[in-house]
Amino acid sequence: MTKTFRLDGREIPFKEGQTIIEAAAAAGVYIPHLCHHPEFKPHGSCKLCTVNIGGRLGAACTNHAAEGMAVESETEALNADRRALTQMLFVEGNHFCPSCEKSGNCQLQAVAYHLGMMTPHFPHFYPARDIDASHPDVLLERNRCILCELCVRASRDADGKNVFGIGGRGIRARLIVNSASGRLAETNMSVTDRAAEVCPTGAIIRKRHGFTVPIGQRLYDHHDIATQLPLPARRGEGRGEG
Amino acid sequence: MTFPLETAPNPENLKRVVIEPVSRVEGHGKVTILLDADNKVHQVRLHIVEFRGFEKFIQGRPYWEVPVLVQRLCGICPVSHHLAASKALDIIVGAKQLTPTAEKLRRLMHLGQVLQSHALHFFHLASPDLLLGFGADAAKRNIVGVAAAAPEVARKGVLLRKYGQEIIRHTAGKRVHGTGSVPGGVNKNLTREERAGLLAEIDTIIAWSREAVGIIGKLFADNARLYESFGRFDSNLLGLVRADGALDLYHGGLRATDAQGETIFDHADYQRYYEYIHEEVKPWSYMKFPFIVEKGTEAGWYRVGPLARVAQCDFIPTGLAEAERVAFKAFDGGAALSAPLGYHWARMIEMLHAAEGIEELLLDNDLSGGDLVVRGERRLRGVGVIEAPRGTLVHHYRINEDDQVVSANLIVSTTSNNQAMNEAVRQVARQYLDGRSLTEGLLNHIEVAIRAFDPCLSCATHALGRMPLEVELLDADGGVVDRLYKGVVA
Numbered sequence: 001m002t003k004t005f006r007l008d009g010r011e012i013p014f015k016e017g018q019t020i021i022e023a024a025a026a027a028g029v030y031i032p033h034l035c036h037h038p039e040f041k042p043h044g045s046c047k048l049c050t051v052n053i054g055g056r057l058g059a060a061c062t063n064h065a066a067e068g069m070a071v072e073s074e075t076e077a078l079n080a081d082r083r084a085l086t087q088m089l090f091v092e093g094n095h096f097c098p099s100c101e102k103s104g105n106c107q108l109q110a111v112a113y114h115l116g117m118m119t120p121h122f123p124h125f126y127p128a129r130d131i132d133a134s135h136p137d138v139l140l141e142r143n144r145c146i147l148c149e150l151c152v153r154a155s156r157d158a159d160g161k162n163v164f165g166i167g168g169r170g171i172r173a174r175l176i177v178n179s180a181s182g183r184l185a186e187t188n189m190s191v192t193d194r195a196a197e198v199c200p201t202g203a204i205i206r207k208r209h210g211f212t213v214p215i216g217q218r219l220y221d222h223h224d225i226a227t228q229l230p231l232p233a234r235r236g237e238g239r240g241e242g
Numbered sequence: 243m244t245f246p247l248e249t250a251p252n253p254e255n256l257k258r259v260v261i262e263p264v265s266r267v268e269g270h271g272k273v274t275i276l277l278d279a280d281n282k283v284h285q286v287r288l289h290i291v292e293f294r295g296f297e298k299f300i301q302g303r304p305y306w307e308v309p310v311l312v313q314r315l316c317g318i319c320p321v322s323h324h325l326a327a328s329k330a331l332d333i334i335v336g337a338k339q340l341t342p343t344a345e346k347l348r349r350l351m352h353l354g355q356v357l358q359s360h361a362l363h364f365f366h367l368a369s370p371d372l373l374l375g376f377g378a379d380a381a382k383r384n385i386v387g388v389a390a391a392a393p394e395v396a397r398k399g400v401l402l403r404k405y406g407q408e409i410i411r412h413t414a415g416k417r418v419h420g421t422g423s424v425p426g427g428v429n430k431n432l433t434r435e436e437r438a439g440l441l442a443e444i445d446t447i448i449a450w451s452r453e454a455v456g457i458i459g460k461l462f463a464d465n466a467r468l469y470e471s472f473g474r475f476d477s478n479l480l481g482l483v484r485a486d487g488a489l490d491l492y493h494g495g496l497r498a499t500d501a502q503g504e505t506i507f508d509h510a511d512y513q514r515y516y517e518y519i520h521e522e523v524k525p526w527s528y529m530k531f532p533f534i535v536e537k538g539t540e541a542g543w544y545r546v547g548p549l550a551r552v553a554q555c556d557f558i559p560t561g562l563a564e565a566e567r568v569a570f571k572a573f574d575g576g577a578a579l580s581a582p583l584g585y586h587w588a589r590m591i592e593m594l595h596a597a598e599g600i601e602e603l604l605l606d607n608d609l610s611g612g613d614l615v616v617r618g619e620r621r622l623r624g625v626g627v628i629e630a631p632r633g634t635l636v637h638h639y640r641i642n643e644d645d646q647v648v649s650a651n652l653i654v655s656t657t658s659n660n661q662a663m664n665e666a667v668r669q670v671a672r673q674y675l676d677g678r679s680l681t682e683g684l685l686n687h688i689e690v691a692i693r694a695f696d697p698c699l700s701c702a703t704h705a706l707g708r709m710p711l712e713v714e715l716l717d718a719d720g721g722v723v724d725r726l727y728k729g730v731v732a
């Protein structure tokens with residue numbers, strides 16, 4: 001007998017141990033998220049996947065599905081909160097989509113479109129953040145980092161290298177590199193590492209790849225992110241080499 | 243170096259008239275005029291009051307981002323910046339020779355840009371003056387007025403521009419601010435279906451472009467005295483030409499000639515443009531004043547753009563445009579060649595050339611080839627020069643070993659025309675304003691001279707129908723004596 005829970009009134013089957021977001025994705029239902037990735041342990045930091053679980057709010061990526069559970073996701077109030085969270089991510093960093101090579105392949109941008117975000121709404125922080133271009137093949141563009149820790153998890157859990165970490169607290173939190181100088185060139189990171197391609201924004205990019213994928217052939221050019229499930233199982237977005 | 247009417251020797255007690263903003267141009271500028279009690283003109287300046295700063299804030303950016311980033315300088319001819327930057331980066335990535343597919347796609351994109359920009363300028367921005375009269379009712383002297391008086395002309399103008407933008411969309415991915423050109427080549431080709439779709443309209447586009455040349459040619463013929471003399475001055479000319487001397491808007495060597503048509507330099511390698519062109523700074527404008535080094539600041543200023551290109555080239559490599567070039571040069575013994583309004587004529591000849599060139603390229607199967615990008619030995623500096631719709635455009639970048647831009651120098655077309663535009667407005671002030679009481683129509687003559695150069699002062703909006711021109715007449719103490727408004731009263 002398959003166990004199920006209700007998500008926005010729909011019966012969703014699940015296997016024991018699955019989180020709400022995993023079960024929903026398996027059933028083809030999209031719950032907005034940025035720090036979640038099916039290959040890596042849940043992080044629960046972006047809060048975009050917050051759902052209403054029987055009257056209390058919780059992250060769909062960290063809460064396990066349970067028999068008979070009633071979950072609400074697509075409500076006006078939750079999507080308004082998600083939109084505000086996304087707006088805050090935009091103003092906390094320096095996200096210039098018009099000149100960003102990740103545009104069209106960027107989950108942050110795609111989620112913003114999905115949620116109907118028309119403006120940043122909040123005043124921009126315009127933080128001063130460093131670019132690390134020292135590595136021959138990988139560029140670290142901290143202006144676009146949303147601190148999702150996917151690169152931290154990928155480097156640690158998939159690559160076994162521990163190249164990345166988050167340093168500082170609160171608004172001073174930043175992506176740091178595990179080397180004496182703090183520069184990427186002095187790590188053993190490789191462009192073929194999982195950490196080099198897992199970033200949902202353009203914070204970690206392959207050098208000299210740039211705008212090789214034409215407009216019209218990018219992931220989200222024609223389709224909303226909600227229709228792109230299962231999302232991050234995809235590797236090597238787009239085509240072409242730098 | 244100061245030119246006549248640039249700086250009044252005794253500005254005290256002179257009246258100051260300001261035209262701000264100059265309308266129906268790309269970007270934001272103003273004109274100031276100093277007059278004495280008898281309305282005699284003592285000083286005229288075209289000020290460019292925008293500050294952009296692109297050269298500074300691309301420092302530190304990865305070089306492959308530059309063609310997409312710097313095109314945001316402009317919403318009218320972003321393709322020019324996109325391609326000039328790409329050409330500079332071709333050098334940096336060691337792409338000495340692009341694949342035929344890549345080069346032809348870039349050329350097509352560029353001709354689409356030239357077509358749409360020239361159509362925009364002639365029909366939307368300049369035709370209200372030319373067709374309705376320099377001093378016509380200000381409320382009607384706009385594209386809406388043209389649409390009412392000559393609906394077919396306005397319609398064709400709009401559709402010509404649309405066609406050029408479609409060419410850009412197919413090659414760059416978007417009508418404005420696309421991504422098609424990348425260092426070493428392009429990121430997409432054109433399918434046979436896309437080419438067939440665009441070819442279906444090209445006969446009409448060529449026919450309408452011929453008609454446009456006819457419109458301005460007839461205006462010259464019917465009003466020869468006015469059109470030949472309006473704001474007229476002599477100057478040096480600068481532009482790219484192909485190795486065989488032909489007009490080439492995408493690539494070539496630098497050619498400069500003086501007012502008598504004598505060669506100053508020819509087929510100069512633009513990788514060393516700084517040996518031929520220097521820039522002077524003046525305290526009253528954000529725009530520099532470039533000059534030909536060999537001639538110095540006083541005699542070295544020059545014109546760029548359609549007039550300079552059509553006047554300087556040995557021939558145009560498309561048949562219909564070449565016939566028009568011959569007629570243009572022969573008109574009244576060459577009288578159109580130094581006339582600011584001759585820019586309009588040359589611009590329409592170039593639009594016809596662009597339409598013919600587009601047809602030629604669309605028929606070429608190389609456009610559907612699959613070999614898009616080449617790379618070679620990496621370098622740390624590169625210069626890209628292209629003939630943008632408004633004239634010679636220079637992009638110069640240096641990068642570091644980590645792929646970051648460390649410095650950039652951009653000489654945009656309008657900068658090269660800075661002194662020429664100032665000269666034109668001073669001539670018009672002498673011809674039309676000196677000693678007369680000012681009216682809105684008379685002041686528009688100043689703007690007509692500026693518009694002939696199709697200046698891109700960059701990124702201002704155009705308040706269609708509102709004509710946001712305000713002119714204040716101040717007395718010697720700074721009090722407002724008179725105030726004129728165009729359109730809506732503030």
